[in-house]
Amino acid sequence: MSSLLAHVAAGLTLHFCRREQQAGRLHASMALPVMLAIAPDFDYFGIWFFHLRYVQRFTHSIFFCLLLSSLAYLFARRCWPSPSTRPGFWVLSLAAGSHLLLDMLVGRALPLLWPFVTTEFFLPLAFLPGASHTGMISYAFWRNLLIETCLLLPVLAAMLSLWRRWTLRTYLPEIVLVLAMWSGLVWAGGKMLAS
Structure with a gap:
């Protein structure tokens, strides 16, 4: 898997790419893209603490990332009504998707199309x-x-x-x-x- 540092850096980059955000301005909403960028690895808590064994790590699918970013977007709309202070849906979706991309760049096979297809996809060459x-x-x-x-x-x-x-x-x-x-x-x- 890619490192925690790489996932956090990707989430922060997407936060600072927001057009409506004023340059250099920090806001509590910047935590959302960072959390989404590392969220697919939260299934490790089940592995570490409850000794769960997953047939496939479904948290590493496009469906899961879109579902999670949709929930995060609804949460952001409720907490930060002003569009200038909340991240947009595309920022949150890309943040969650960045996790999948980084994990594939290290050569991991992922069930990207779960639950529709159980095949795991991978890149033939690891770049990281x-x-x-x-x-x-x-x-x-x-x-x-x-x-x-x-x-x-x-x-x-x-x-x-x-x-x-x-x-x-x-x-x-x-x-x-x-x-x-x-x-x-x-x-x-x-x-x-x-x-």
């Missing part, structure tokens, strides 16, 4: 290393997290800047700083892989 199940103190966990961060953060930042139509010249110092940090992370990741 994914979170290691060896624990937070293992080398593999931190190595994979570093690689995933180096690959995902520039993509999410570019997506945000394109969506918000930020001009390159206005944010040139920030872009240079982020590229320098990213280059350092890539270099450190390469050193870790070589050792």
Whole structure:
């Protein structure tokens, strides 16, 4: 599976892509896309605490993500009547769907069309290393997290800047700083892989 950091970053990116949101303004509604981006993994609570064994992880289906984002949208309309403070349905749906995309990018097979089709779909090539199940103190966990961060953060930042139509010249110092940090992370990741 993809890491918690990747899912949270995807949810935050979608929150900040909202057109009606004022730049730099934080609001309680930003928690909704983040929660939806990690929600398909909530079935782990059943596995960990109740020792449930699922035939298929139905929480990783398009149907489940659309159902959950619809409920979240109804909740948002009730809690935040002003459209400028609540995320739209498309933001919530994309946030939930981002989980499926990230999990497929690490090579996971998912029952995307459940309950209509039980076939699990997967990409033939894994683009991200994914979170290691060896624990937070293992080398593999931190190595994979570093690689995933180096690959995902520039993509999410570019997506945000394109969506918000930020001009390159206005944010040139920030872009240079982020590229320098990213280059350092890539270099450190390469050193870790070589050792």
